[in-house]
Amino acid sequence: xxxxxxxxxxxxxxxxxxxxxxxxxxxxxxxxxxxxxxxxxxxxxxxxxxxxxxxxxxxxxxxxxxxxxxxxxxxxxxxxxxxxxxxxxxxxxxxxxxxxxxxxxxxxxxxxxxxxxxxxxxxxxxxxxxxxxxxxxxxxxxxxxxxxxxxxxxxxxxxxxxxxxxxxxxxxxxxxxxxxxxxxxxxxxxxxxxxxxxxxxxxxxxxxxxxxxxxxxxxxxxxxxxxxxxxxxxxxxxxxxxxxxxxxxxxxxxxxxxxxxxxxxxxxxxxxxxxx
Numbered sequence: 001x002x003x004x005x006x007x008x009x010x011x012x013x014x015x016x017x018x019x020x021x022x023x024x025x026x027x028x029x030x031x032x033x034x035x036x037x038x039x040x041x042x043x044x045x046x047x048x049x050x051x052x053x054x055x056x057x058x059x060x061x062x063x064x065x066x067x068x069x070x071x072x073x074x075x076x077x078x079x080x081x082x083x084x085x086x087x088x089x090x091x092x093x094x095x096x097x098x099x100x101x102x103x104x105x106x107x108x109x110x111x112x113x114x115x116x117x118x119x120x121x122x123x124x125x126x127x128x129x130x131x132x133x134x135x136x137x138x139x140x141x142x143x144x145x146x147x148x149x150x151x152x153x154x155x156x157x158x159x160x161x162x163x164x165x166x167x168x169x170x171x172x173x174x175x176x177x178x179x180x181x182x183x184x185x186x187x188x189x190x191x192x193x194x195x196x197x198x199x200x201x202x203x204x205x206x207x208x209x210x211x212x213x214x215x216x217x218x219x220x221x222x223x224x225x226x227x228x229x230x231x232x233x234x235x236x237x238x239x240x241x242x243x244x245x246x247x248x249x250x251x252x253x254x255x256x257x258x259x260x261x262x263x264x265x266x267x268x269x270x271x272x273x274x275x276x
Contacts, residue, residue, distance in 0.1 A: 023196060026088075026203025030081045033211050037077055041070025069223055076219045081210040088206035092199040093142045095120065101194045102142075105187075109149075111170035120145040126168065132157045143199075146192040153185050 021028035044066045048059060091097060095106075095116055103116075110119045124141040127133035127148025134157070135144040151157050152172070175184055 023200065024203055025200055026085050026207035029204065029207040029211070030078065030085065033081065034074055034078045037070070037074045041066065041073065044070070068226065072223055072226060073219055076222060077211070077214045080214040080218060081207055084210035084213070085203055085206045088202045089199065090139060092195075092202050093140050095142060099194055099198050101191055102198075105191045108174055109171045111167055111174060117141075123148065123168070123171070126164070127151075130159050130162055132159075132162075142195060146188065146195060150185065150188050150192065153181065153188065
């Protein structure tokens with residue numbers, strides 16, 4: 001029975017990993033980091049709710065404050081990381097930087113004086129429009145180009161009546177020089193693996209850098225601003241309540257002062273230092 005459970009868990013983990021994260025470790029890091037922030041916020045909220053030493057009046061303020069703090073943490077972390085990672089992916093897909101292997105491959109394929117980016121964009125659009133490449137995202141130009149090239153060589157997803165232009169034919173004639181069909185496919189697959197590994201590495205670096213920026217710089221600043229605002233609002237509310245209950249001259253309610261100082265706003269430290 002334990003073996004069966006292990007196999008079920010292992011199969012589920014493999015399915016989740018291979019289905020989404022195997023080719024993009026950066027997004028896995030972002031999702032795991034966001035999950036960590038969520039669990040940290042839930043732990044803080046549960047601690048406040050179960051703590052018998054905190055007055056109910058204080059809990060009515062602290063629990064919503066912790067919920068808002070958690071939303072800010074998760075929202076800022078995820079959005080900042082995703083934006084920076086998207087920038088890294090965009091640079092990779094549009095070959096702002098590329099490996100020597102990708103550059104040599106484009107030199108072989110490109111039959112004219114167009115720039116590398118113009119060349120792969122033109123071919124990616126052709127592969128996408130005719131359904132030869134199944135890469136869905138419009139901005140994934142290099143991925144679409146490599147996927148479409150492989151499918152064309154293998155005769156996969158080629159629509160009836162597909163009649164490519166002379167530049168298309170010239171590119172594949174260049175690729176075929178000195179190589180049979182099997183060698184061409186192996187060559188393109190090797191370039192594709194190289195590109196995917198490079199893009200994956202850029203994604204990991206972007207995700208880690210973004211998490212450091214979000215966790216240690218931006219999120220703490222925004223969180224402290226919100227905490228200060230909420231604390232000032234609570235102090236004004238307590239001052240109004242004290243003014244309504246006590247005769248003039250107004251005297252600060254000692255219980256309110258002590259409780260405000262005794263229970264500082266909790267802050268999540270789970271991701272104060274994000275390390276991979």
